[in-house]
Amino acid sequence: VTRQAGVGQDVVRRVNLSHVLRLLHASGPRTRAELTAFTGLNRSTVAALVADLAARQLVTEGEARATGTPGRPSPMVSLRTDRHVVLALDVGVDSLAAATVALGGHRLAHVRLERPRRRTVVDTTIEDLGTLADEVLGELGRGHRLVGIGVSVAGLVRTDDGFVHVAPNLGWRDVALAELLRARLRRRVPIAVANDADAGALAERVHGAGRGVDDLVYISGEVGVGGGVIVDGRPLRGVGGYAGEIGHIPVDVDGLPCVCGAVGCWETRVGEAALLRLAGEPEEGGRDAVDRVLAAAEEGDAVALGALEELGRWMAVGLAAIANVFDPQRIVLGGLHGRVHPYLNGQVAEPPRSELLTVREPVQIVPAVLADSSLAGAAELAFGAILDDPTTVAPQRTGARAARTQEPVT
Numbered sequence: 001v002t003r004q005a006g007v008g009q010d011v012v013r014r015v016n017l018s019h020v021l022r023l024l025h026a027s028g029p030r031t032r033a034e035l036t037a038f039t040g041l042n043r044s045t046v047a048a049l050v051a052d053l054a055a056r057q058l059v060t061e062g063e064a065r066a067t068g069t070p071g072r073p074s075p076m077v078s079l080r081t082d083r084h085v086v087l088a089l090d091v092g093v094d095s096l097a098a099a100t101v102a103l104g105g106h107r108l109a110h111v112r113l114e115r116p117r118r119r120t121v122v123d124t125t126i127e128d129l130g131t132l133a134d135e136v137l138g139e140l141g142r143g144h145r146l147v148g149i150g151v152s153v154a155g156l157v158r159t160d161d162g163f164v165h166v167a168p169n170l171g172w173r174d175v176a177l178a179e180l181l182r183a184r185l186r187r188r189v190p191i192a193v194a195n196d197a198d199a200g201a202l203a204e205r206v207h208g209a210g211r212g213v214d215d216l217v218y219i220s221g222e223v224g225v226g227g228g229v230i231v232d233g234r235p236l237r238g239v240g241g242y243a244g245e246i247g248h249i250p251v252d253v254d255g256l257p258c259v260c261g262a263v264g265c266w267e268t269r270v271g272e273a274a275l276l277r278l279a280g281e282p283e284e285g286g287r288d289a290v291d292r293v294l295a296a297a298e299e300g301d302a303v304a305l306g307a308l309e310e311l312g313r314w315m316a317v318g319l320a321a322i323a324n325v326f327d328p329q330r331i332v333l334g335g336l337h338g339r340v341h342p343y344l345n346g347q348v349a350e351p352p353r354s355e356l357l358t359v360r361e362p363v364q365i366v367p368a369v370l371a372d373s374s375l376a377g378a379a380e381l382a383f384g385a386i387l388d389d390p391t392t393v394a395p396q397r398t399g400a401r402a403a404r405t406q407e408p409v410t
């Protein structure tokens with residue numbers, strides 16, 4: 001909330017609109033009185049902001065309700081899920097997914113396509129994504145309007161233009177993903193692309209295990225191991241937007257070759273193939289093989305438990321590196337690592353603190369709570385522009401005020 005003198009009125013209004021919309025997006029319906037309390041703005045300002053958001057068809061105001069506290073009943077403000085939607089796409093090694101998502105992370109339609117490891121070539125992937133997108137977009141209601149497309153992909157992404165430099169586990173190099181999708185989907189809306197772990201971090205912070213945490217590391221353990229780092233409430237980007245490649249921290253210099261071309265990356269010790277190798281399963285066994293290992297561990301099978309213990313030892317090595325470099329409040333384990341978390345307690349429940357840093361607060365290490373953080377994160381990416389500046393959506397009512405603020409819809 002900004003009330004700084006010298007800042008233009010329009011800027012202040014935009015910041016306050018964004019603040020109110022983000023509150024509702026992250027925490028669900030709120031009474032106007034609650035919004036007033038949370039924002040610290042005065043009642044009439046909040047009433048005007050809510051009216052503005054309602055005119056843009058972003059929120060709706062219900063009947064006034066008694067709040068149980070002294071004072072007049074306050075109207076309930078909810079996000080509208082019948083108007084602005086985004087298309088979220090997720091490109092993983094084993095599966096592709098598409099969903100239409102409304103404000104608040106509310107999913108309208110959702111499809112996932114499991115695919116064999118060899119079906120990851122670019123052309124096939126674009127075609128499959130197009131088919132999935134057509135399916136979920138075809139189910140939208142008449143009032144729905146697509147305002148953006150977000151894509152998460154298991155690779156190194158230049159976020160400015162959605163260009164994938166390299167995605168080792170997909171076998172991709174230099175793929176103009178946003179451009180290819182724009183040509184296939186033929187929708188005149190912005191397309192935002194991000195690394196799957198960066199997207200996962202975003203979603204877990206807004207809707208999942210990282211709520212309200214400003215210093216957070218999200219680890220996406222799948223075939224590859226990725227990381228999304230949030231420092232002081234902002235995603236850590238690095239010069240080219242490639243920061244957070246936690247899976248490629250060298251932990252074992254005389255170790256195994258990694259798909260990235262280096263030797264002994266953390267991923268070679270804690271990725272899916274490492275677990276399967278330790279458990280005596282084929283490394284390419286995929287999710288079915290992982291399911292078998294976890295089921296065996298559940299029944300107390302010594303080989304499976306031994307594999308998880310060894311995985312946990314290497315998990316602790318990387319977690320210690322992460323904790324020492326970023327000093328996060330919380331590390332959220334997603335994907336495979338979220339699934340194996342219950343078996344890692346012996347190794348990682350004790351915060352990996354070095355003696356040098358005993359002053360540091362213990363790091364909380366928790367599993368992700370969203371079923372598919374990266375897909376949810378793709379939706380967050382696509383909503384980013386509207387959440388940051390709700391005035392990018394033109395008001396629908398006529399009148400002097402609406403006419404004055406009419407702006408092109410992006």
Ligand SMILES: [Zn+2]
Pocket residue numbers: 247248258259260261262265267
């Ligand atoms: Zn590597």
